[in-house]
Amino acid sequence: GIELGKLLSQTGYITLDPGFVNTGAASSAIAYIDGDAGILRYRGYPIEQLAQHSTFIEVSYLLIYGELPTKEQLEGFTSKINRHTLLHEDLKRFFDGFPRDAHPMPVLSSAVSALSTFYQDSLNPFDEPNVELSTIRLLAKVPTLAAYAYKKSIGQPFLYPDNSQGLVENFLRMTFGLPAEPYDVDPEVAKALDLLFILHADHEQNCSTSTVRLVGSSEANLFASISAGINALFGPLHGGANSAVLDMLEGIRLDGGDVDKFVERVKNKEKGVRLMGFGHRVYKNYDPRAKIIKKTADDILAKLGVQDELLDIAKKLEEKALSDDYFVERKLYPNVDFYTGLIYRALGFPTKYFTVLFALGRLPGWIAHWREMIQDPATKIGRPRQIYTGEKERDYTPISDR
Ligand code: ACO
Numbered sequence: 001g002i003e004l005g006k007l008l009s010q011t012g013y014i015t016l017d018p019g020f021v022n023t024g025a026a027s028s029a030i031a032y033i034d035g036d037a038g039i040l041r042y043r044g045y046p047i048e049q050l051a052q053h054s055t056f057i058e059v060s061y062l063l064i065y066g067e068l069p070t071k072e073q074l075e076g077f078t079s080k081i082n083r084h085t086l087l088h089e090d091l092k093r094f095f096d097g098f099p100r101d102a103h104p105m106p107v108l109s110s111a112v113s114a115l116s117t118f119y120q121d122s123l124n125p126f127d128e129p130n131v132e133l134s135t136i137r138l139l140a141k142v143p144t145l146a147a148y149a150y151k152k153s154i155g156q157p158f159l160y161p162d163n164s165q166g167l168v169e170n171f172l173r174m175t176f177g178l179p180a181e182p183y184d185v186d187p188e189v190a191k192a193l194d195l196l197f198i199l200h201a202d203h204e205q206n207c208s209t210s211t212v213r214l215v216g217s218s219e220a221n222l223f224a225s226i227s228a229g230i231n232a233l234f235g236p237l238h239g240g241a242n243s244a245v246l247d248m249l250e251g252i253r254l255d256g257g258d259v260d261k262f263v264e265r266v267k268n269k270e271k272g273v274r275l276m277g278f279g280h281r282v283y284k285n286y287d288p289r290a291k292i293i294k295k296t297a298d299d300i301l302a303k304l305g306v307q308d309e310l311l312d313i314a315k316k317l318e319e320k321a322l323s324d325d326y327f328v329e330r331k332l333y334p335n336v337d338f339y340t341g342l343i344y345r346a347l348g349f350p351t352k353y354f355t356v357l358f359a360l361g362r363l364p365g366w367i368a369h370w371r372e373m374i375q376d377p378a379t380k381i382g383r384p385r386q387i388y389t390g391e392k393e394r395d396y397t398p399i400s401d402r
Pocket of ligand 1: 019206236237238239241266273274275276277278279280281282330332335336337
């Protein structure tokens with residue numbers, strides 16, 4: 001494939017593929033997707049098995065280093081992460097500059113970008129010990145940054161990390177705890193969030209991961225590349241869809257809960273009206289992650305005793321869409337975002353914050369791709385071509401003659 005690409009580029013022909021629907025940009029050994037069969041595997045392990053037996057920290061290790069860790073490797077990895085959760089005190093002050101009602105995604109991407117200014121040893125992407133350190137720093141500090149982005153938005157004080165706790169538990173405590181009060185993490189809540197992070201941890205060449213690789217291909221450092229990935233994830237057609245689903249469900253509820261009426265608006269292609277959380281570039285079958293998440297939504301809402309009218313609307317909407325020709329013909333099924341927002345809401349997160357949770361889950365996947373790309377001798381700087389459609393050559397006219 002690579003040789004053919006080189007040959008074609010010498011002939012003067014350009015392959016035009018808007019949205020890169022059929023363009024492979026990399027060889028990768030990290031995640032495998034069969035979109036027609038609805039299969040997702042990380043490093044060969046089916047997502048269903050990892051969801052059932054693994055933990056987010058173990059999956060992070062698997063994605064980044066390629067193998068499941070031994071007990072000692074996992075302990076070493078976990079304790080290294082625990083040692084790096086604190087932020088530099090000056091980085092905490094960085095949050096003061098943002099308006100309180102700022103969206104937490106650009107706050108998070110700015111803070112991650114700023115990590116290169118605090119850790120200048122990270123600038124050389126070929127310095128392996130420092131890439132390793134940047135990897136650990138990201139896994140450890142992004143949850144702290146994400147919790148502070150939330151605290152900033154509600155005007156509460158920041159909590160220092162408590163490194164005796166697990167990654168997810170610590171994150172929940174820093175997000176929902178208060179300095180003067182003990183905060184007992186509900187193990188069910190921590191387990192549900194850990195599971196959601198596992199299911200979001202990688203998904204091959206999606207918009208944000210490709211962005212991380214493209215930025216990294218210029219030999220920009222890991223922090224700069226991940227910050228770009230967070231910005232790519234922000235959009236409602238990508239990670240922002242989990243918030244958009246909740247806004248859509250809330251809109252249907254306020255409009256009397258009429259699912260049929262909403263589906264008609266979607267089918268009529270009213271401007272800006274899509275069935276959010278449905279459809280996928282690669283899956284032309286039920287997204288395997290959505291299957292697991294749907295069950296988790298039922299379980300966790302029941303366990304927490306939450307009655308959510310929006311869950312009923314979501315189920316009716318899914319049922320209606322799956323039996324409607326418009327969606328059947330286009331092979332549109334629920335994707336990972338359709339039910340996640342309902343779980344995040346039940347756990348107490350505001351809608352605006354959902355995409356930050358997606359970023360936390362996707363972090364190890366982005367890191368794994370950046371490292372794979374930097375180590376691959378076939379990597380070249382990403383530099384697509386274009387088909388020029390502008391004016392042919394013309395002569396400059398003085399302003400008095402225009
Ligand atoms: N609602 C209604 N119609 C849809 C939807 C939808 N959610 N998704 C696709 N379609 C229709 C399109 O209008 C198009 O119809 P047409 O052939 O009559 O023009 C057809 O299905 C194909 O859609 P495309 O936009 O060409 O599909 P593409 O692969 O480019 O887009 C995407 C995939 C962006 C995910 C799309 O399905 C979408 O917008 N979904 C809603 C947003 C969403 O849930 N995003 C999260 C994706 S998963 C993730 O990023 C984590």
